[in-house]
Amino acid sequence: xxxxxxxxxxxxxxxxxxxxxxxxxxxxxxxxxxxxxxxxxxxxxxxxxxxxxxxxxxxxxxxxxxxxxxxxxxxxxxxxxxxxxxxxxxxxxxxxxxxxxxxxxxxxxxxxxxxxxxxxxxxxxxxxxxxxxxxxxxxxxxxxxxxxxxxxxxxxxxxxxxxxxxxxxxxxxxxxxxxxxxxxxxxxxxxxxxxxxxxxxxxxxxxxxxxxxxxxxxxxxxxxxxxxxxxxxxxxxxxxxxxxxxxxxx
Amino acid sequence: xxxxxxxxxxxxxxxxxxxxxxxxxxxxxxxxxxxxxxxxxxxxxxxxxxxxxxxxxxxxxxxxxxxxxxxxxxxxxxxxxxxxxxxxxxxxxxxxxxxxxxxxxxxxxxxxxxxxxxxxxxxxxxxxxxxxxxxxxxxxxxxxxxxxxxxxxxxxxxxxxxxxxxxxxxxxxxxxxxxxxxxxxxxxxxxxxxxxxxxxxxxxxxxxxxxxxxxxxxxxxxxxxxxxxxxxxxxxxxxxxxxxxxxxxx
DNA sequence: CGAAGTTATCTATTTATCTAGACAACTTCA
DNA sequence: TGAAGTTGTCTAGATAAATAGATAACTTCG
Numbered sequence: 001x002x003x004x005x006x007x008x009x010x011x012x013x014x015x016x017x018x019x020x021x022x023x024x025x026x027x028x029x030x031x032x033x034x035x036x037x038x039x040x041x042x043x044x045x046x047x048x049x050x051x052x053x054x055x056x057x058x059x060x061x062x063x064x065x066x067x068x069x070x071x072x073x074x075x076x077x078x079x080x081x082x083x084x085x086x087x088x089x090x091x092x093x094x095x096x097x098x099x100x101x102x103x104x105x106x107x108x109x110x111x112x113x114x115x116x117x118x119x120x121x122x123x124x125x126x127x128x129x130x131x132x133x134x135x136x137x138x139x140x141x142x143x144x145x146x147x148x149x150x151x152x153x154x155x156x157x158x159x160x161x162x163x164x165x166x167x168x169x170x171x172x173x174x175x176x177x178x179x180x181x182x183x184x185x186x187x188x189x190x191x192x193x194x195x196x197x198x199x200x201x202x203x204x205x206x207x208x209x210x211x212x213x214x215x216x217x218x219x220x221x222x223x224x225x226x227x228x229x230x231x232x233x234x235x236x237x238x239x240x241x242x243x244x245x246x247x248x249x250x
Numbered sequence: 251x252x253x254x255x256x257x258x259x260x261x262x263x264x265x266x267x268x269x270x271x272x273x274x275x276x277x278x279x280x281x282x283x284x285x286x287x288x289x290x291x292x293x294x295x296x297x298x299x300x301x302x303x304x305x306x307x308x309x310x311x312x313x314x315x316x317x318x319x320x321x322x323x324x325x326x327x328x329x330x331x332x333x334x335x336x337x338x339x340x341x342x343x344x345x346x347x348x349x350x351x352x353x354x355x356x357x358x359x360x361x362x363x364x365x366x367x368x369x370x371x372x373x374x375x376x377x378x379x380x381x382x383x384x385x386x387x388x389x390x391x392x393x394x395x396x397x398x399x400x401x402x403x404x405x406x407x408x409x410x411x412x413x414x415x416x417x418x419x420x421x422x423x424x425x426x427x428x429x430x431x432x433x434x435x436x437x438x439x440x441x442x443x444x445x446x447x448x449x450x451x452x453x454x455x456x457x458x459x460x461x462x463x464x465x466x467x468x469x470x471x472x473x474x475x476x477x478x479x480x481x482x483x484x485x486x487x488x489x490x491x492x493x494x495x496x497x498x499x500x
Numbered sequence: 501c502g503a504a505g506t507t508a509t510c511t512a513t514t515t516a517t518c519t520a521g522a523c524a525a526c527t528t529c530a
Numbered sequence: 531t532g533a534a535g536t537t538g539t540c541t542a543g544a545t546a547a548a549t550a551g552a553t554a555a556c557t558t559c560g
Binding site for chain 2: 015019021027120186190191209210237238241242244245246247
């Protein structure tokens with residue numbers, strides 16, 4: 001097993017306890033520590049990572065707060081038996097418009113704002129805009145009281161001039177597109193990345209600053225290829241898995 | 251927002267400069283800051299994140315060290331790096347082939363180890379193993395001198411008894427499968443998540459401890475659906491984004 | 501019961517990180 | 531040329547994180 005040392009750990013921008021927390025979280029995620037298992041004791045962790053016992057305790061405390069482990073005075077700390085529920089969200093790869101990217105049926109999305117803005121150059125290009133004037137819509141999605149994702153949608157203001165009012169009325173992008181006469185649309189590309197959440201994303205998703213977000217960047221278009229919507233969605237990585245369907249070519 | 255930021259940022263386990271560094275890195279990776287672009291000045295960053303200018307400088311210094319930006323006294327700091335490269339994921343995804351589709355011959359994969367182990371229960375179930383005895387193979391993948399991904403492969407030891415020797419001989423999973431008589435296989439399912447790298451992953455990928463990995467968990471099978479390989483791949487998120495293949499709508 | 505091992509809590513101290521202000525060196529542009 | 535704006539460097543102080551040691555409360559097991 002590889003342990004980081006003081007040299008590489010200090011000055012890394014990550015506190016010692018955070019690194020230990022995430023290391024243990026990774027072991028749980030990889031099933032090397034399983035439900036019910038006894039975590040290394042505080043003294044063992046302190047020795048393994050060359051830190052004080054208090055630092056090891058702080059690392060464990062973060063896992064306790066996340067519900068991954070439970071501490072019992074006198075006996076030890078154990079991996080929680082029922083792992084936190086993960087939301088499996090389907091990434092749309094064909095025109096499953098009814099469910100699609102909105103995933104589980106219980107998900108509710110809300111429009112935070114919609115403004116007319118100058119689109120960034122690359123987004124304007126992907127949308128095929130000569131003028132760069134676009135409608136920008138910010139949305140959030142939550143299920144079961146948990147904030148799951150925030151989305152930034154870009155529409156061509158000339159192609160869909162009424163999308164803003166339709167959005168405010170329907171509260172849903174899909175319904176708003178239908179109100180604008182778009183019955184069918186197709187996802188033409190999706191790119192997935194991961195990074196730390198920005199401060200505003202962390203606030204919207206009820207995450208700590210620095211939490212990890214999965215970022216999907218997608219382009220929706222008419223079946224003939226005309227681009228309709230550029231969509232950037234940020235998911236809280238600790239609650240979400242993205243499920244990719246692989247439609248067989250035949 | 252700014253005062254709230256300070257309060258919630260502390261005690262997060264991430265230093266202020268690290269959060270700023272990672273936010274800027276994300277903007278570069280997602281091509282919102284492009285090669286040649288002027289970074290916000292130190293004073294602008296300090297104001298935007300409500301930190302001292304020295305803290306903003308430290309954030310930039312980390313990007314300089316990673317070779318993403320270059321500072322020029324008097325004029326500013328500029329982006330020097332390209333956005334994260336794309337790794338394609340689709341029906342015919344092979345770890346060996348899909349990276350470096352720019353035709354660069356620099357992409358290479360390496361078999362680190364192969365052992366016979368008792369597979370974890372969930373993996374055994376997905377592979378359809380009654381006996382739980384499986385071959386576990388660890389691989390790494392790099393391109394352009396960058397370590398891109400590490401993979402953990404699981405095979406049925408009874409269905410593919412010779413895969414280990416074939417792997418050691420060929421060095422490639424695809425070639426080894428072909429040597430075992432598997433001419434064609436397809437991706438059945440892919441699930442994507444993200445978390446911090448463990449210390450061992452960070453070492454294999456030449457990342458700092460605490461860096462972010464994209465984790466894909468995939469099942470490959472014969473065209474008739476028989477499971478062949480369970481594959482967990484960890485990509486260095488700062489270098490890679492996943493490009494989800496969409497079937498052409500024809 | 502008693503000993504050993506565990507988590508919980510407290511105080512004090514050291515070390516690392518962040519803030520504050522000043523000035524120098526350099527570039528850009530009017 | 532000069533003014534404004536930028537990065538580079540220095541000193542000092544304030545705040546947060548980690549260390550060190552001690553003791554209590556609880557569990558397990560011989």
